[in-house]
Amino acid sequence: MAGASRFAAAVAIVVVIAGLTLLPQFSGEYGVQIGFRLLIYIVLGEAWNLLAGYCGLVSLGTSSFIGIGAYVLVGVLNAADVPISITLVGSGLVAAIVAFVVSPALFRLRGLYFTVGTLALGEALRLFMINASFSGGAGGWFLNAPSPSTNALFYYAIGLLAAATIVISACTQTRFSILLRSVRDDEDAATQMGVRAFHVKLAAFIIASFLMGAAGGLQAYKLGAIEPYGMFGMQWTIDVLSLVIIGGLGLRLGPVVGAIIVIALGEYLADYPELHIAITGVILIVIVRFAPKGILGLGLQLARWLTAPRPASGALRSGAPR
């Protein structure tokens, strides 16, 4: 039964991804561009959801890994003629290595302290990149390679999403998910059950950082010009965190729903500069207040309520106290 559903889910995901590859044929250029942004945000959101939703690591250091990925991609492509897919893997790898290097210090921190620590990490990296001369300081780098077509970017993003889906599913639909959640729920109790909490957290952190790095690389490939304020900016961190919270933290498809909403909102609101981004703030507050499990959580609740078998004549049947 469970196996059959899992199979159905896998089929559905394959169908969706395959369907996405056809998007450029049907939608115009605009659809493809929105699609690209959506895919990048979904990958970032899923990575962050793995950390925060499954492993309890509420990180505010997202931008660090996006920035690292971006600089690696531009640096590598400018230095050598390397295929883009390999460069993207490189972006992810370097981000993952950085994650590995900082993890001993970061994982000493629990809860809020971890959150604040990752925030400091992101800021320190940004400040470093602004001052460092090898990376062009605040001026950043330009990509010398020819710029890719929108469709090509879109296909790379689909590839990235497919990879992310496989990796994250491998984490959240398998035995590993139980270990992840045990660390999230009570790290001390988990270690007393023999769980190598450090390794579990490290695995999640490295996987998430890899995906963030690769996504950052792809974004840099699209932009063609990168600098620390844009690539290491808090905006990434906040966007990713908002989209997961809006979609539904800890729900497998929360980031997907969240990314759709955040992108849609951003697109609509950018047309009304008078309203500025204040509306984003209002929406965030309202969603956090009234949909604690995000829009997806709200939707699932609604669906459950709609489909729940309700007694036709409850008054006669029920003696249960209210």
Place this chain on the structure above:
Amino acid sequence: MNKKINNGLPRRLAKAALFGAVASFALVAGWTSSANAADEIVIGASLPLSGPLAGFGSFQQWGYKRAIDAVNKAGGIAIDGKKWPVRLIIRDDKTDPNASASNIETLISRDNVTALLGSCTPSLVNAGALVAERHKKPMVTGCDPLEAFKSVRKWTYVWDLFFDEPDLAGADFKMIAEYGIETNKKVAILHDNGPDGQIVGGQIWPAMAKAGGMEVVENASFPIDNTQFTSIIAEAKSKNAEIVLVDSITPQAVSIRKQMASAGFSPKILVIEKGAEPVQFAEALGKLSDGILVGGYWDPSFPYPGAAQLAADFEKETGQTSSQHIADSNSAAEILLDAIAAAGSTDPEKINAAIAKTDKTYVAGLIKFDENHTSKLPMAIDQWQSGKAIVVWPKDRATGKLLFPMPN
């Protein structure tokens, strides 16, 4: 209960995935179909209307709108013998290059813009310009110093009218030489490490100082969100620099001036490029702004057609003091509109070719693009005197006398 969750979850995931996919396709389809009304020329721009650079964005928005309104008042642009109205779509990039790029993408792919106008500062302009370049849409921009613009790539569809960093950097030294100003020839340079700051403060100023027989006693750089300058100011003071050259954004410029005063340091000549230019700088500093020099590429007093009127209109409409940014933005929009009219077509290639042929004096000055797609605006030097920016150099454009040395 949990049994249901466990077994139902993948199925529900599948359902939700399908739902999500359908919803996103629907959304995309909805956007894509929001095409423009026919017989209309659409021009797009992404501007920093919020975030740290929101101040620039509001001036540019006014400049762009004014040009488009003027054309529409005249009935629009004639294409194939028929007058087409022009519609300007402005999107907010929140001072984020990523948003600037995606805004331009949306303007091109959803709104089918005919051509584009630029944002402000190299990182925002470049991010959008690269998208325009990739999609072969002509873009005219100001507000991007020419060296920083040229360093990105060899442009085909993007055109920039602004000052050139060597001009800006050299103006101060030219003025010192021309007016025969006496100092101890010790120069301290404080600059931010943004692209233009690095070029002006890191490269051109030191070179020109050396060429002018001066000694650079300090050359310090800082990131644009730094708030503390005590060490570098103390250093400049201890080296007894009489000429201090600063290149920074406005908030930092104000802090630097205050911190110089509170460190008891007052050089004879203080130039603050970029940051000292808007009137808010003088308002924030009050008396302390007196005597500060800043390079400018425009003033309502300049002998260009409509210059005085432009500033007067701005001040009447907004109730705020004008800025030179209204001139380059207004001119950029006019150049683009003229080129569309000259091309008599909305074909990007034809418009681009027409932009290349621009040779006319606009409100910002004579515009003629070179092979690097840049058109230089000549420099002047303004000095803040009692809260007003007085043009003090070159002599033929001066509206007042140079105050020297800088008052204490």
Place this chain on the structure above:
Amino acid sequence: MTGLHATTPSGPSRAPLLRTEGLTKRYGGIVAADAIDLTIGLGEICGVIGPNGAGKSTLIGLLGGALRASAGRIHFDGQDVTALADFERARLGIGRTYQIPRPFLDMSVEENLKVAQFSLSPFAAHTLIERECDEILEQTGLADVRRLPANALPLLRRKRLEVARALALKPKLLLLDEVGAGLIESELTELIALIKAVSGPNRSIVVIEHVIRVVKECCDHLVVLNFGKKFAEGSTTSVLSDESVAAVYLGTAHSPSPAAAVAAAPQSSGATPNPESAETVLALSEVFAGYGQAKVLNGVDMTVRKGEVVAILGANGAGKTTLANTISGAIKPTHGRISIAGEDIAGLSPHQIARRGIAHCMEGRRIFTPLSVEENLLIAARSVDRGEAARRLDEVYALFPILAERRASPGASMSGGQQQMLAIGRALMSKPMLVIFDEISLGLAPVMMDRLYEALLALKAGGLTMLLIEQDVERALALADRAHVLERGKFALSGSAGAIRSDARLRHLYLGEAE
């Protein structure tokens, strides 16, 4: 601190599984465990008893690896494990339970077990994992709730889950930290059976326990800790019959005729003059309450009159603490009416109820650890002038002189019993109309329980109205005028303390079939 008591060399002739040498834990200047030498043979069940603050939980932490030893060594199964981290020890076969169960609340019972199984053998065959899981769930009596989320389990089931989780590690050494605390007699019987069932020739068990019955029935070998030191050690019977052990730990309650309790009983009926005519302080009618879907109280009717002591008895999960929390406003009733001195308190928040004269001495003490003793007391004396606050302080200090001595110390530095005194004192500081005492003897050494009940007796003599929630039937009934026995959220039995005590149904309801 009295010199080491005559220590019979630990009995077992079996090969030692665990051996500690000079095991010491210091926190700053405080020595929580002081050079403890311990040897536990394979297959042995060793009990560890001692007053609160004696270092029992510290010992578990040190053995399990949650705490790092300041000095000394631990040898386990022929290996020095002193430097190993907790998860490494767990993987070697040391399983522990927590005194207050810490299941992974959002995970199902089954998944809770699988955490241990997967961490040990991530690639074991599915069928093998399921079979092991089934066995453990069967053994611990959790098979019927295997798919329920852990947060839906009542306390007893959670304690079983603690044991089950530890068993999933296939431990050679099982550390049980006060698994009996808070359980009633019939539940204890089940627990003892469980401990016996999971023991075996290849598994040693360390039982840290206040409930003497568990130790008596399970352990071959007993260690008494006092002030972090090993105070006595030997066979269970010899240690329990030792007079010096009785003096530091067992107290008088367990002597054949508990003097305090007997003395209290006759007084109690006389102390309440004419209860029927006294004014009503608290009244509940048809109260339903619970947490989300789980209904815990199913229609409770009750009144408490001025000067009365009413005891609420019942098994774990019967809803005793929920009842207390509902009265003090922490849980909103879904139905029914609660009134204080005639005023309906619907919609009032806890602090408003507190200001209407209900004090709640909470389960688990809940004192404010960073606040000083005096601040802990003063915080409850709200909107009174300085003089009045000082008078009330004096009253509490008179009741518990130790609090006066330590008035400036932070709450964190107090031992468990002292903290409980502080919690009682804090409840009194608001000069309440009614005090709810929720499980004040939980987790305390028998001597300390005696001490606290003496204080309650004195308070009763002073005319304090009390609602006494207690798992210790004898003590509660000795003090109370009337009692109710809760069963599945309803009163199954109500009446005067004497009548309840002699009611055959009490034994049936409360002690279960086991006796």
Place this chain on the structure above:
Amino acid sequence: MPSLDVVASSLASGFFLGGIYALTALGLSLVLGVMRLVNLAHGEFLILGAYAGLFLLKWTGVDPLAGLLLVGLAVGLLAYPIHRFLLTPLRGKGPEAPMMTMFGVSIIMQNLFILLFSADTRSIERDYATASLSVGPVTIAWIYVIGFAVSVIAIGLVHLLVSRTAFGRDLRASAVDPFAAAIVGVDVQRVHAATFALGAACAGIGGTLIGIAFSFTPSSGATYLLTNFAVVVLGGMGNIMGTLLGGVTLGIMQSLGGIVLGDGYRDLVGMVLFLIVLAIRPTGLLAGKS
């Protein structure tokens, strides 16, 4: 290597400026320690204080230093309803929900600033803001000294309030165990709201000092938020006197960084110090006594 008086002046500036940092960080620390709230709108409260000081001077001519209490009161009063209407309903929903709400508030506040006050760079213009104080070879800004004094007084008052008064007792009790505090009669939500307002008031006062000493724009808040986090971590969350020490430590370390590596590295030095302290003493330099 810079001369001795440059070094001495820099270190002295760092020390005094650190005191101002401490005041601006105090609110963040209190709110974090008592309510477990990561207040991402803290920087905006600071900027609100700067605007309040500016307009107090512009409209009434009252010197912002004389009107500091008024500024604090105004910012505190504006913050109170934010807690009452936005945060109170989120109690018991974990730390992310309030954090995100405050992020939303910060976006809204930034845009309101732009709307109401334009995006212009502002500064509070006072003579004493630019006067210098010379003692031997050391030259420092008067405003740093004044700001330090104000900060120390304000922090001292808050310390007394928290350690000596009934409100402080309620506050500390609510911080460790809000449930038990409510049961003994403490109106925890009111204590939280008051703490929130108090924190905002301190930020507002600090913001006015920043506005006098430096410049500010609607979006300056973020920079100070990060500096403040560093101070909080150095001093320990919720530790009032620790915040003062943390601020001074950060100020001096930043100055050292500025001297050795250049002013560009100031903030980086702060962040790195912050990370190192976190890694060594996860609960802060001065925490761990409790």
